[in-house]
Amino acid sequence: MLHDHIERVLFSEAQIHARLEELAAAISADYAQTTPLLVSVLKGALYFVADLTRAVSIPVALDFMAITSYGSAQATSGAVRLIKDLDEEISGRHVLLVEDIIDTGLTAAYLLRTLRARDPASLRICTLLDKTARRIVDTLPISYRGFEVPDMFVVGYGLDYRQLYRNLPYIGVLKPEVVAAT
Numbered sequence: 502m503l504h505d506h507i508e509r510v511l512f513s514e515a516q517i518h519a520r521l522e523e524l525a526a527a528i529s530a531d532y533a534q535t536t537p538l539l540v541s542v543l544k545g546a547l548y549f550v551a552d553l554t555r556a557v558s559i560p561v562a563l564d565f566m567a568i569t570s571y572g573s574a575q576a577t578s579g580a581v582r583l584i585k586d587l588d589e590e591i592s593g594r595h596v597l598l599v600e601d602i603i604d605t606g607l608t609a610a611y612l613l614r615t616l617r618a619r620d621p622a623s624l625r626i627c628t629l630l631d632k633t634a635r636r637i638v639d640t641l642p643i644s645y646r647g648f649e650v651p652d653m654f655v656v657g658y659g660l661d662y663r664q665l666y667r668n669l670p671y672i673g674v675l676k677p678e679v680v681a682a683t
């Protein structure tokens with residue numbers, strides 16, 4: 502069974518939703534006079550952005566990007582390729598980039614460069630998890646952060662291990678034997 506593969510729950514479903522309500526309240530207040538465009542990156546942020554958009558009390562637009570990394574090169578160069586661009590024009594709009602996790606920061610830095618070049622009115626980041634221990638990129642404008650996460654491989658609530666475990670309602674750590682067996 503799915504839950505039997507988990508050694509430890511780091512953030513329960515209740516903890517995630519309580520924190521998400523706080524983030525949504527802050528976003529609703531900060532963007533009260535605007536209708537921001539929430540830009541999300543497939544696939545990890547899927548659950549987070551779905552719950553976040555339903556928790557905010559302001560009208561928001563939603564759009565998606567998909568990217569792929571150039572294999573192991575990403576770890577050093579941050580080279581990623583856009584495989585699905587936004588449908589919306591963002592020039593002059595208030596854009597909030599929504600991520601499930603920021604790890605090295607290379608993906609977010611690439612996305613910021615790409616989005617900034619299109620001249621949005623404002624551009625901020627909202628991430629559920631922040632793994633600062635592995636950060637390579639100097640500074641990222643993270644305005645909304647759910648949880649600081651230790652340097653462990655975590656799954657659930659959108660985060661995968663070999664494309665599995667995204668559908669766990671909480672965030673946890675896999676049992677070592679599950680990882681060893683695959």
Ligand code: PRP
Nearest residue numbers: 543544545601602603604605606607608
């Ligand atoms: C994850 C996450 C971020 C990125 C963060 O995506 O959604 O986009 O990694 O890592 P970084 O800060 O080191 O660049 P992943 O590549 O696992 O794809 P997925 O969203 O489809 O799971």
